[in-house]
Amino acid sequence: MTTHEPLPDWLKRALMEDHRRLVFRSTAAEEAQQSVASVFKPHRLEPLSRGGQLAARLHSVTLGRVSYNRLAYGGAVRIDPERLEGFYLIQMPLQGLARIDSDDERVASGAGLASVLNPTARLRMHWSDDCDQLMLRIERDALEQACGQFLGRPLRRPLSFHPALRWRDTPSWFNLIAYVTRLLGESPEADRDPLIAPQLEQLIIHTLLTTQPHNYSEALRQGDKRLAPRHVKRVEEYIEAHAQEPLTPAQLATVAGVSLRTLYAGFHDFRHQSPMETLRQVRLRRVRQALLAEQGSASITDIAMSWGFTHMGRFSLAYRQAFGESPSETRRGKGQDTP
16 A cells, blocks of 8 residues: 555545444534543644634544544644643544644645654644544553563653654555454454454554654664574674675575575564565665765765665655655755664
């Protein structure tokens, strides 16, 4: 699924067909504000349409310490929640536009660009009159606890995600949303099952931690490295030292001193990706480092090709999935070094 493909019908209907999911439906701004606050938090809501009339609705389902929601106001609105404080919020537009100011960063969310809102950031939002969003609310303590468990230690500072997510162009994330949406649509009682609901909660939390860049991403990757067998580590070290060379799976198996099958099994079990995907991720990081260094006058295409990327469309998509921004945005200085 990509941004340029039309939304499938099952996603357009997400949460809409089960009346039990409906929290409220109203044309009154005050009622909309109070009802939304009951699921999220108190906030200021300012209708921007003439007369202040809305056609608001909210659908919601709870999955442990996560809730899956769909919200539309039916009119342009300005929303000021200040800081979320107790939860993270991922907003995925099905239609319309939402502009989010998060501290000093701005996300113009629409089509396939979702916003990932951190609890400590000062927020202001502006939704267009046709904005209709899927939203995941994740309790802060649940997400930070899971991150700490992966690291094997408590977090020393708040977990903070990059604020933009290409949710329809990121297969692991989009497939998660597809699975949860279809399950809730086809098995309406799934959220009440004491075995299924906690599994969905953890799946959402773990997918966000491993998909969306944040300030502990590198630490999580380093934590995995301590668990891997020697032949996997040997290949990772070789890739780091020879990433600009035209490496093949057979060469890497020779470096590891194991068969191709054993090499791929080791990476699958301990890295959840192939050796060649590891090579691609290293090359993407090297391109990013070169763009951030801003040395010389080489073009983005020249830098990408020097690291083995020959198809610029696929390179740009992979780069955005890895870092949450385009190569040109990194070069202009909007990005920050990866954690």
